[in-house]
Amino acid sequence: MTETILKIEDLTVSFDGFKAINNLNLSLKKGELRVIIGPNGAGKTTLQDVITGKVQPTTGQVYFKGRKITGLSEHEVARLGIGRKFQTPRVYLNLTVRQNLDLACNRNKNLLSTLFKTIPSTEKRHVVGLLETIGLTAKADLSASLLSHGEKQRLEIGMLVAQSPDLLLVDEPVAGLTDEETENVGALLLALAESHSIIVIEHDMEFVRQIARQVTVLHQGSVLFEGMMDEVQTNPNVIEVYLGKSPELTPEQMTVLQIIALFIDSDGLFEIDDKRQIISEVAAKFAGGQDPTLVEETLQLYLSEEIEWDYAIAQLQHPGQKEQVLQLSQDILTSRGMESSECKIYQTLVQQLTKEDVVPNAEEAF
Ligand SMILES: Nc1ncnc2c1ncn2[C@@H]1O[C@H](COP(=O)(O)OP(=O)(O)OP(=O)(O)O)[C@@H](O)[C@H]1O
CATH class of the missing domain: 3.40.50.300 (P-loop containing nucleotide triphosphate hydrolases)
Incomplete structure (x- = not known):
């Protein structure tokens, strides 16, 4: 255990x-x-x-x-x-990347001794390994002030380690x-x-x-x-906390909504105003007797989270969900006077969802 x-x-x-x-x-x-x-x-x-x-x-x-x-x-x-x-x-912005790591390895020693005393070879090896782990070997002797924000974050994680x-x-x-x-x-x-x-x-x-x-x-x-x-x-309590309230949908329906949100948001498929309108229409379909704005907010939340296609598609477990995704996306295209047979994104979606096993790297296709 x-x-x-x-x-x-x-x-x-x-x-x-x-x-x-x-x-x-x-x-x-x-x-x-x-x-x-x-x-x-x-x-x-x-x-x-x-x-x-x-x-x-x-x-x-x-x-x-x-x-x-x-x-x-x-x-x-x-x-x-x-x-x-x-x-x-x-x-420490006035020290090099390596000196920052030397200092972190020597927390019990002071700054001056770290800078001016010879560092034992075991510690040197440790620092070399750390530089590699945090991907900053090439910048080891640069002043930390010259690092990007992300590199500084990695350096600090290295200092912690x-x-x-x-x-x-x-x-x-x-x-x-x-x-x-x-x-x-x-x-x-x-x-x-x-x-x-x-x-x-x-x-x-x-x-x-x-x-x-x-x-x-x-x-x-x-x-x-x-x-x-x-x-x-897809947990209703979590969504409720993030949105203030939650629609009454099953986790399976939430997953379908995630993919529909991605479809609506596909590059170049719909104009921004039209996207809003489509989201309202889809929300109304899902809402049943409840307030459609709850479903709409859930869709907006999924859009803002920038979920990846591969990830979302991998969550679809049941054939019924796949059929629902395809039907909804086809309905959206039809409502906009678009032919599903001419929509590359839709065709790729069909290919992905009708495969026995979902193939990784679906994202590349989109
Ligand atoms: N020293 C304090 N005195 C009084 N209230 C405090 C103190 N520290 C935190 N709180 C309150 O406790 C609650 C939890 O605060 P905390 O900072 O832990 O939340 P958090 O999840 O880190 O939030 P955030 O994401 O905004 O940083 C908040 O309502 C905050 O106002």
Whole structure:
């Protein structure tokens, strides 16, 4: 059985009577990569503050590697092996990339000794390995001030790893990054997950999909839902929290809506105003007796999340769902006076959905 590295039991944190964390329970296995999401004010920062000893809980306990760490200071928690990376990079801009890593490897020494003393060969090897892991070998001797925002994020993750923590807490590592840098950071975290336990706090859903296995959704200081990303996205309670309310649709219908949202949003297929109109029409079809704006908002949410075709298509489990996707997309084309036989995107969709097994790289076709 895999060892539990972090266990949080009945945790409550009150600020003047307001419960920022409310009877929260969470458990993380050794070697697990866990993503924690939640709307503003859900308690994500407070949770990290409690784990790292910055804030002490009102009630409840935190156990790390089987040891109770509630009551310990930030410094003591860090020494036991929990490393934290804040949202904004905190690298030394006046030092080179390599010097930043040297310093992180030598937290117990001071800046001057790191800069002017000979570094032992084992530490040198460690830094060389780290540079490679974070993809900054070619920039090792550049000043950190010359790095892009994404490279600074990777450097700081490297600095965190340099201290050999067993558990890494990483707060919103891709906020403000380009798509390419987001992918790089994702790949770095996945590589690190092979040898570390990692908790990532994140808002960017596309990124969550890239790295996520198990996702915990926080809401009002408690765990609202825990599961794999596809379950999270179609869970009515989670959608309700993100939108304020949720349509009464089954997870299977939600998945169909995801693909229809992608279809409507396909490059060059419809004008932007027409897209809005189509979304309303599809929403009305799905709404049944309920308010169609709820379905419309769900469709808009899926559009804003930039779900990938491959991912969405892989979620379709039942032949009935595939038929529904094809029928709806054909109806949309017909309603716009377009021939489905002349629509490349529709034809590709047909090919994808009528195959026995869904083939990877559907996205290329779209
Ligand atoms: N020191 C404090 N004193 C009073 N209230 C606080 C304090 N710290 C946090 N809170 C409140 O606790 C709740 C949870 O805050 P927290 O910052 O943990 O949420 P979050 O999920 O990190 O939100 P965000 O995504 O906006 O950063 C919020 O309502 C916040 O206003």
